Amino acid sequence: MDYRREEMDEIRVPIYLMTGFLESGKTSFLNFTIGQDYFYIEGRTLLILCEEGEEEYDSELLKMSNTMVEILEDESELTTERLVAMDVMYQPERVIIEYNGMWLVSKFMEMKLPEGWGVAQQITTVDASTFQVYMNNMKSIFMDMVRTTDMVVFNRCKEDDPLASYRRGIKVANQRAEIIFEDEEGELDIFEDELPFDLNAPVVEILPEDYGIWFVDAMDNPENYEGKTVHFRGRVMKPKGMGNKFFVPGRMAMTCCADDTTFIGFLCKSSYAPKLAVGEWVEVTAKIAVENVKVYDGYGPVLYAQEVRPCEALPDEMVYFN
Numbered sequence: 001m002d003y004r005r006e007e008m009d010e011i012r013v014p015i016y017l018m019t020g021f022l023e024s025g026k027t028s029f030l031n032f033t034i035g036q037d038y039f040y041i042e043g044r045t046l047l048i049l050c051e052e053g054e055e056e057y058d059s060e061l062l063k064m065s066n067t068m069v070e071i072l073e074d075e076s077e078l079t080t081e082r083l084v085a086m087d088v089m090y091q092p093e094r095v096i097i098e099y100n101g102m103w104l105v106s107k108f109m110e111m112k113l114p115e116g117w118g119v120a121q122q123i124t125t126v127d128a129s130t131f132q133v134y135m136n137n138m139k140s141i142f143m144d145m146v147r148t149t150d151m152v153v154f155n156r157c158k159e160d161d162p163l164a165s166y167r168r169g170i171k172v173a174n175q176r177a178e179i180i181f182e183d184e185e186g187e188l189d190i191f192e193d194e195l196p197f198d199l200n201a202p203v204v205e206i207l208p209e210d211y212g213i214w215f216v217d218a219m220d221n222p223e224n225y226e227g228k229t230v231h232f233r234g235r236v237m238k239p240k241g242m243g244n245k246f247f248v249p250g251r252m253a254m255t256c257c258a259d260d261t262t263f264i265g266f267l268c269k270s271s272y273a274p275k276l277a278v279g280e281w282v283e284v285t286a287k288i289a290v291e292n293v294k295v296y297d298g299y300g301p302v303l304y305a306q307e308v309r310p311c312e313a314l315p316d317e318m319v320y321f322n
Contacts, residue, residue, distance in 0.1 A: 012116030013087070014094050017108070019145045020125035021101035021134055025155045027055040029125055030098060034061050043093025044068060046086060050078065050100040068092070075103050080112045087114040105145045124149040128157040128181075131166065146170050151178045157188060171216045172253050172264060172319070199228065203285065206232035211251050212319040215264050218288075222301045225288045230303075233311055236280045237263055238273075242295065247273045249284050249303075253319040264319065267295050270305035283311040 018026045030047075035058070045067040047057070052071075062069065068090050072078050086092075095117065099105065109119070124145050131154070134142060146152065152170055157163060167179050181188040195217060196210045206214045211232065218225050234249035242248075250265015268286060276282065286303035293302060 011118035011120060013092055013114070013118075014120035015113075015117060016094065016096045017099060017105075017119055017122040018097065018125070019099045019101070019105055019122060019149065021127070021130075021138070021142070022051060023053055023130075024101065024127045025125040025153070026098050027053050027057065028155075029123070029153065030096060031055070031057060031061065034058075034065050034067060041093075044090055046070065046090050046092035046095045048072060048086070048095065048097045050075075050098060050103065067096075075100065078103075078108070078111075080114070083117070084114045087117070102141065104141065105148060109148055121151075122149045123151045123153065126152060126154045126166075128154045128161050128163075128166070143173055146173045146177065149174060149177050151180065153180045153182065155182045157181045157183045163188075168212060168216045171220070172212065172262065175219055199224065202229065204228055204230045206230055208233060208314050212253060212264075215250075215253075215266075215319075218266070218301050222288075222290045222299060225301055226290045227287065229285065229287045229306070231283070231285045233281065233283050233314060234265060235313075235317065236276045236278055236282055237265060238276070238278050239295075242267070244274045245269055245271065247276055249282055251319045252317055261318070266301050266303050267293060268303035268305055270308050272305065272308045276308070281311050281313045283307075283309045 018030060020026050034045075043066070045065060047062070047067050047069045049069060049071045057069070061067075070086055072082075097108075099108065105122070154163070154166060163181050170177055170179055196213060197204055197206055211234075214230075214232070232249075234251055237248040237250060238246075239248060246267060246269050248263075248265040249268055250263055252261045253264045254261050268284065270286075284303070284305055285307040286305045289302050289304060290299055291302045292299050
């Protein structure tokens, strides 16, 4: 859920927030952006640097694009008062923040900003060659970045990198994030996962180990599931306000660690729903329709149950994405 962004027409000074660990490519991305013709627009840009990497900004580009630079060497310097002072001093038309990879993005999102300032876009860069190392040691910090980002750019990708796994892991934490993969030649072509189930079968069988793949693919490409009948096992949830004929069968997914999980499932309509208990395990056979519903904030898969039967709990109910 994007709990901080305002509508663009309400923002006087849009903030473009660049996040990612040290040496993930933030400066390279911004140097390239500042050098593009479309960046040479009226008004002053304020670039706030919260960490220093190996690559530096091109001083001539900064001058030509009317970009002023402020450097914050410690997190304690990133305060509302300091930002207000910058607003008065520079009167910027836009602000770019190269955020420190070790500072929690959620903390910035909770900050009171100068009047009229608002986050317009967050972009997260990832060095694919070191991604696994960071995930093994700093997963909670990375997931904190991902939850609010609009775009994740994986650079320095190689053929043998498990890109599909990377993508699924991010999608379960932030379904709306756009994910881009790049190698030395530039952006990679959009790849299609070979799905581990047969979408052309009369009944698409979703095995427990494939639930996460199915969830991400169905949310990304709901049109591919229109009219399909699926069979799977899940646990019953009944969020408030959805009516007694609806429930959500799904699974718990690990987004960071054992203490950081989220429930992922689909809205399901069934006459059997009122008899179901929250937390109960069920085996569901349902036909999928694509509908515009509030729970998805737009179009998404809605299951119309043909059969719902109680079943045994899975030995491991957790869905993993890496």
